[in-house]
Amino acid sequence: MHELDEFIRRALSARDDPPPEAEAEVLARLRATLGPPGPPEDGGGIDGTQPPPASGAAASNSAAQAWWVAKSVAATLALTATGLLALRAGAVASHALAPSPAPVAESAGESSTSSAGEPSSAPRRAQTQSATPPPTELPARAPAPLVEPRTDTPDNAPAHPAMPKAHPSIAQELALLDEAERLRAANPAQALAKLEEHRRRFTTGVLARERESLRVSLLCQLDRAADADAARRAWASANPSTPLSPKALDECPGMKIGAAGDEPR
Numbered sequence: 001m002h003e004l005d006e007f008i009r010r011a012l013s014a015r016d017d018p019p020p021e022a023e024a025e026v027l028a029r030l031r032a033t034l035g036p037p038g039p040p041e042d043g044g045g046i047d048g049t050q051p052p053p054a055s056g057a058a059a060s061n062s063a064a065q066a067w068w069v070a071k072s073v074a075a076t077l078a079l080t081a082t083g084l085l086a087l088r089a090g091a092v093a094s095h096a097l098a099p100s101p102a103p104v105a106e107s108a109g110e111s112s113t114s115s116a117g118e119p120s121s122a123p124r125r126a127q128t129q130s131a132t133p134p135p136t137e138l139p140a141r142a143p144a145p146l147v148e149p150r151t152d153t154p155d156n157a158p159a160h161p162a163m164p165k166a167h168p169s170i171a172q173e174l175a176l177l178d179e180a181e182r183l184r185a186a187n188p189a190q191a192l193a194k195l196e197e198h199r200r201r202f203t204t205g206v207l208a209r210e211r212e213s214l215r216v217s218l219l220c221q222l223d224r225a226a227d228a229d230a231a232r233r234a235w236a237s238a239n240p241s242t243p244l245s246p247k248a249l250d251e252c253p254g255m256k257i258g259a260a261g262d263e264p265r
Contacts, residue, residue: 173198173207180214184221192218209235213245220251228252 176198183191195215202208212235219228229252235244 169202170206173202173205173211176201177207177210177214180218184214184218188218188221192222209239209242209244213248216244216248217251220249225252 176194180191180194180198183194192215195211195218198205198207198211199215202211205211212231216228216231216235219225219231232244232248
């Protein structure tokens with residue numbers, strides 16, 4: 001029995017050991033096909049040789065068991081080789097028919113892993129730029145309107161006081177008086193005539209006081225003291241607050257300029 005067990009172990013431990021499922025299936029088929037062990041047929045052993053003679057019942061039983069085991073081993077090897085070939089063919093066919101994984105899926109997986117684990121710098125910069133509001137430009141401020149200082153003058157009053165208009169006749173008055181003053185030394189009578197012209201044209205003119213002062217002086221120069229005194233009194237009576245010029249009596253030393261009732265000394 002020891003030799004038979006070793007033979008079976010070697011036969012089952014072939015180079016290409018079948019999987020446990022294949023062994024179980026092979027043994028089940030053997031039992032269904034061969035049935036229980038019995039005496040060997042007269043045809044001889046597996047290789048056609050006659051079995052060796054045995055002595056007694058023990059030899060007969062041992063030979064029967066050895067025959068059954070040898071037959072089982074041969075069938076097992078045959079079925080095992082066939083099963084292994086089928087299994088290998090199926091594995092090769094399934095491996096050949098199985099589609100290889102697309103590189104696009106792997107790339108997509110890597111990109112999804114990268115985006116899920118550690119975001120790239122480009123989206124981060126985009127998020128930073130979108131989070132930062134664009135600088136707003138402030139509108140240019142309009143210059144403040146100039147406010148002119150208010151004055152206390154009425155609304156209808158002019159902004160600047162108008163210069164007093166010159167008397168339309170003052171130029172003519174001044175021209176006549178200048179002519180009389182120029183003629184005084186050379187021709188006092190003609191100078192007195194210029195003053196009379198001025199008195200007729202501009203009786204109450206702007207230069208009336210200067211005219212009467214020069215007239216009194218010319219009358220004194222012509223030795224007409226009574227006429228000079230009459231002219232002085234007439235002026236003092238009409239213009240008490242505006243006396244004649246003191247120079248008017250330089251030519252009349254005995255006459256004084258005073259009130260209308262004063263008499264000459």
